[in-house]
Amino acid sequence: MSKQFPQAVRAMLCGFMFMFAAAVQAESVNNAAKLPNVTILATGGTIAGTGATSTTTVGYTAATVGVQSLIAAVPEIAKVANVTGEQVFQIASENIGDAQWLQLAKRVNVLLAQPNVDGIVITHGTDTLEETAYFLHLVVKSKKPVVLVGSMRPSTALSADGPINLYNAVRLAGTPEAAGRGVLVAMNDQIHSARDVTKANTTTTDTFRTSELGVIGYIQGGKPFFYRNVVRNHTLDTEFDVTKLDGLPQVDVAYAYANVGDVAVNALVAAGARGLVHAGVGNGSLPARTKPALVKARKDGVVVVRASRVGQGIVARNGEANDDALDFVVADTLSPQKARILLMLALTKTTSTREIQRMFYTY
């Protein structure tokens, strides 16, 4: 056997190894091509929070962990989606305001217009997550999935819920079946519509509830399952456009309770509110000591919306007040904080109470 034999074998083995490496590379490229492209926009909150010990589930610091660390903490995500991360801002969600909403909405619309983006996940503090979700529900101009997610325990805690919530949210945002359903909230293995979900417990991981109208689906074993849709307009079917907006009209909420007077209403109007949501008791009832201030506010051009602090049900037009005569608007089933968002956007289009009431029956 010539001395060249080992060389020939070596050459053949090198050839096989090269072909194998090329095949593996091609396979991984092929797999990546099959996976959805999901962008994670991080904004802060507890999901990015850290505590002093593994049992610190209250008294931790929110908004400390960056988006790349959030992604790195869940390596399983890379098997189900091609993920890119952007740190849009890093704050606790009680501090999120109009500027952050507009910045986030504009970024979402730019990204979703790109053909190589299949869906978006937004990591967010849970305190105002429902508000950001509803704002985006009314201004995102795409059918592609937008999923908001947070956590109730910081990333350092025993049984932190952030990693599994983030994994589920990425799965949901990468699922074609999630398209066209409006902005979604994925928490605790449940899928909620942005329109009706609310934070219902101060600290437990099952805090997000859509108690009477119900969840729209579940995520089980990483796979989303849908059972219903919201029927009110959203995303592509809304008349609202934030593209040219660099601010939002001032709209405030006045809360009703036993023995309430008119101090809050008068102060909010004096501070420049262009719209006022009254979080009434029961079916949006107006306490006798508050009503004159609301009537005057309307006469002074402030748009008044009757909502309810109750949490479920329809605030009936001309029920607890003669809305036709007072020229008030009713909030339908929207919570006071979400009625405020719709009224803010409505006021970017019109001051007609007739038109605004139509909007509350449309969205």
Ligand code: DGL
């Ligand atoms: N500061 C709260 C927030 O950023 C923490 C609550 C949470 O994110 O779960 O919303």
